[in-house]
Amino acid sequence: MDLRQLRYFISVAEHRSFTKAASTLHIAQPALSIAIKKLEASVGLPLFDRNERQVHLTHEGEVLLPHAYRILQHVEDASTEMAELRGLQKGEVRVGVPGMLGSYFFPSLLMGFKSKYPDLTLIVVEAGTQSIRQMLLDGELDIGVIHSQDVPATLETTHLISSQMVAVTSKDHPLADVKSMSFDDFFKEELVMFKKGYFHREFIDRICVERKITPHLSFETNLLAMILNIVRHGFAITALLEMVTEYEPSLVPIPFEEPVILDIAMAWRKHGYLSLADRAFIDFIQQNK
Known part of the structure; x- marks a missing residue:
């Protein structure tokens, strides 16, 4: 299997449709179907049930899907780290914050961080803690502010307030x-x-x-x-x-x-890559909260 095939596999699984996935990926549907068949041949197992109008993952496909997400996330993390080592990017922090804290606790901290690191880009997402937890696990956020209870084992946390x-x-x-x-x-x-x-x-x-x-x-x-x-x-x-x-x-x-x-914490993926920008953000919040 290769990374392109895994990206195609994830897209079909998410859309449950070869037609919609092909449109999103900007490729022809026959080319997508061929790539998926090659992936199935390489693993020696059927990944999709194509007998219904809507495409569904087989049991084997459901087992592969979380691995595919993790593989692509690791590749993205590696690319980010290598780019930093080459000095090709200034850095970006993607942080998820619940509404109350985003409105009353974080504004001065975010402005202080931006003043100290004017070349770093801050992307702030407002959402509920359940959504933030899931976005962290899916790699859509680098850092999230969550309730300290029921934290998944794959997340690292530090007490905030x-x-x-x-x-x-x-x-x-x-x-x-x-x-x-x-x-x-x-x-x-x-x-x-x-x-x-x-x-x-x-x-x-x-x-x-x-x-x-x-x-x-x-x-x-x-x-x-x-x-x-x-x-x-x-x-x-x-x-x-x-x-x-x-x-x-x-x-x-x-x-x-x-x-x-209520105990509130900052969280990030335990085995995910934290960029230099992410680490600077965590350090700044811990020192100035």
Whole structure:
């Protein structure tokens, strides 16, 4: 097998179609089919079931697919490292950050990093922690900010911050004057929450499962600004990191009776290649957080 065949194999597996894969790869479909047949011949196993209108991986193809991803990622890592040694690129950092931290914790750090390393390129992706974890594993991100719980064994982490999760209401809400809030009282209210995949939604879902509670979810969104506006206008309450309310004077933070402390970490692939730019970013954040 060769790298070109593996790239073709991955594309067909992702699109489940020779026609769509050929279009994406900008090659003729017959040439793609021939390359896949050569790959199957080289491994001595069928990789695709072509009996249906939609192409599906065989069991053998499913076994090969993660290996193919890793092989191509290793090749990309090697190319990046060799290019750095030749001095052919200035460097790029691809980092994934959840919405709350991206809005309130990271801006000054990112600007400070850019000031210190003006020739490095920063690509910042906002997403939920589940999506960030998966993008790290898939090699789409170099570094990601994730919840410290349930970290895959293939990721390396370093502690970033610990922050309290609090209930958040408007100043005019009937609960705004309470000193602390029970989970039962919180879940009796109309709620606005991030969609599944964000760490504060993971916390909410876990509490609901543990206590067999069905929450009153009036709004779900991945837009932090929308959540803040909905709470500000009294349509619902939510739960956010306490740091958010430090910057939002129109919102009231209410600690839970059972304190909720979330540990947040920076993560990267344990056996992946970290460029000089990536290492500079990790070092800078650790020193200035």
